[in-house]
Amino acid sequence: MDAHQFAKDKQVVIFELDDVLFPEKDYLLQVYYLFAQFIEYSEQKSAQAILDFMRLEYESNGAEQLFEKTAIQFDLADSYKHNFDLLHQNARLPLKLLLFKNMLAFMQELVVDRKKIFIVTAGNPIQQLNKIKQTEWNGLEKYLTVFFVDELEKPKSEIYQNLLFNNNLSPKDALVVGANKFDEAQSKLINIPYIVSPKIYR
Structure with missing residues (x-):
């Protein structure tokens, strides 16, 4: 399926980091x-x-x-x-982390279409930030807003809810892109549509 079809009626798209944007x-x-x-x-x-x-x-x-x-x-x-x-x-990595090609193309489309891009990532915040700093974003970094789950000490569903509230959006205006059943369950708790990242391709 064309990635554009997933997000054509959305205003924000929320991503995890590991195994969604790049291989952990x-x-x-x-x-x-x-x-x-x-x-x-x-x-x-x-x-x-x-x-x-x-x-x-x-x-x-x-x-x-x-x-x-x-x-x-x-x-x-x-x-x-x-x-x-x-x-x-x-760690100062010998090689930069590269986005999955399909995810890079998808995110570039989101920017062109003026969609908001959020990353809500679990795990050690210092480690996750280190990954973000050493990723080749191809210019996308200035369009990203990042939330660290372990730093906020809230479940993902609550972070999603606050994100929607702060942007005056309803669940149908958002899309969560994840790679595991936990993220899917957290999305369904507040009725945000969810897709698995491997389903996005160009």
Whole structure:
């Protein structure tokens, strides 16, 4: 379906960040690369071996307990967990994060059509902001308004509701673009139409 059809009668479109605008793994794998390089420098252990292990473990089982598994595999001190966590928040990435091509085209259409674009993102606010700063927005950044769920300490549905209220809009004037059942449920709580990002293509 043409992305334009999703939003033609909307005034605002609300996006999540991870796996909606870009693949979360593009950020995490670069963090793991930097961590592996740091360990090689500090401990003279092979960065490539560490990175290969972390990538395979992440792709097989996700990010949960990844440091602990890596520490056991390569006999790393628990104190390195601090460095691992800190990199997630402030890593200077070797490569910028790139938007999904379909999402870039969709957002560019929204700007041309004078729709408002909001990002409502969950997760550590410092980490999420770091991702935003290191994304190649292709000029879209000046059209974005961002809300950090964990900073506001409110459910997404309430943030959506406040966003509508502050812009004098009703739920039918908005569209939420997400990538999971939780975002869909939060949207349905206040009757905002919801679509899954992979359904948007050009």
